[in-house]
Amino acid sequence: LLFTHIGELTTNDGEPISDAAMLVVDGSVAWVGRADDAPAADRATDLGGAAVIPGFVDSHAHLMFAGDRAAEFAARMAGEPYSAGGIATTVAATRQASDPELEANLARLTSELHSNGVTTFETKSGYGLTTHDEERSLRIAAAHTPHTTFLGAHVVPKEYVDRPDAYVQLVIDEMIPACAPHAWGVDVFCDRGAFDGDQARAILEAGKAAGLLPRIHANQLQAGPGIRVAAEVGALSADHCTHLTDDDIELLAEHEIVATLLPGAEFSTRSPYPDARRLLDAGVTVALATDCNPGSSYTTSMPLMISLAVREMRMTVPEAIRAATLGGAKALGRTDIGFLGEGARADFAVIDAPSATHLAYRPGVNLIRSTWINGRAVA
Numbered sequence: 001l002l003f004t005h006i007g008e009l010t011t012n013d014g015e016p017i018s019d020a021a022m023l024v025v026d027g028s029v030a031w032v033g034r035a036d037d038a039p040a041a042d043r044a045t046d047l048g049g050a051a052v053i054p055g056f057v058d059s060h061a062h063l064m065f066a067g068d069r070a071a072e073f074a075a076r077m078a079g080e081p082y083s084a085g086g087i088a089t090t091v092a093a094t095r096q097a098s099d100p101e102l103e104a105n106l107a108r109l110t111s112e113l114h115s116n117g118v119t120t121f122e123t124k125s126g127y128g129l130t131t132h133d134e135e136r137s138l139r140i141a142a143a144h145t146p147h148t149t150f151l152g153a154h155v156v157p158k159e160y161v162d163r164p165d166a167y168v169q170l171v172i173d174e175m176i177p178a179c180a181p182h183a184w185g186v187d188v189f190c191d192r193g194a195f196d197g198d199q200a201r202a203i204l205e206a207g208k209a210a211g212l213l214p215r216i217h218a219n220q221l222q223a224g225p226g227i228r229v230a231a232e233v234g235a236l237s238a239d240h241c242t243h244l245t246d247d248d249i250e251l252l253a254e255h256e257i258v259a260t261l262l263p264g265a266e267f268s269t270r271s272p273y274p275d276a277r278r279l280l281d282a283g284v285t286v287a288l289a290t291d292c293n294p295g296s297s298y299t300t301s302m303p304l305m306i307s308l309a310v311r312e313m314r315m316t317v318p319e320a321i322r323a324a325t326l327g328g329a330k331a332l333g334r335t336d337i338g339f340l341g342e343g344a345r346a347d348f349a350v351i352d353a354p355s356a357t358h359l360a361y362r363p364g365v366n367l368i369r370s371t372w373i374n375g376r377a378v379a
């Protein structure tokens, strides 16, 4: 199938191509270039001058939950501070939800992601916080994405509030063995009010020993040991990175750890944004993701993340689009997605605009006309 009359094709492999075409064969990209040079194809689709980009890769989301926290959001906007403790509200609702209810919520959010141009997403557990609830969260999620991440160490549940080390031991001894068959990654919320560096390291090492890929929530609320732990365990990605020291940035660059920035969290908690410019200038690979979760970033809009990155974090438009596509792919360790060149999986979004710049230039407007995975339209 030949897609012709593409106004601007972002490939993430050299400069964007104007007046472009793309040939898709058996779900993969077989050729990209100027429309005038396009090879013959069985079928052709005229995109009428629309821009095409690689599908967004949302490498950080929390989609296994029930209920919402609209009242907490409203209270926070009225002046109450954000802390990690509000997670307990979602934990209670998630434990009460049936498997079909959890799956229906995931399916609804997956459909939103597709409508927003997302072709690959990660989701974490972390709202069960019992072996049973973490295991079923990941089992349900595994039917919808290959990137399921065990986040039993999201926060210490209220039953363990006086003995956090006993909870860490439960995570290591019982939860990881039960969850590993359904999980791809392991994550820890290493921050004020959550887990410290030693606890995070022990959990990530145990996850690695069970075959899971480590990643970490680090330095969202304050500078801390998270980036050092990420380097020690060989994490693919350190996520949030809002409060970084010079040493942290050096570690990220040296160990080639992707810095996954989640501006939806800063937006929804009215907090200062991470300094993306400082990371990019130091040679760190940056990814943008939604952090979709009911407490601190209840959005599935990658275009909103691009708008925030450009307007509030001093990223250029091409840098932001690259971070939301190729950056996310790198944060997930994927080499077959995040770009549109020969051999790439045909995962892409068609934008109702002549250039991808419109994604940032027209904030709050959903310009995604269609979303394609493996060469097939999903939205």
Ligand SMILES: [Zn+2]
Residues within 6 Å of the ligand: 060, 061, 062, 217, 291
């Ligand atoms: Zn998160």
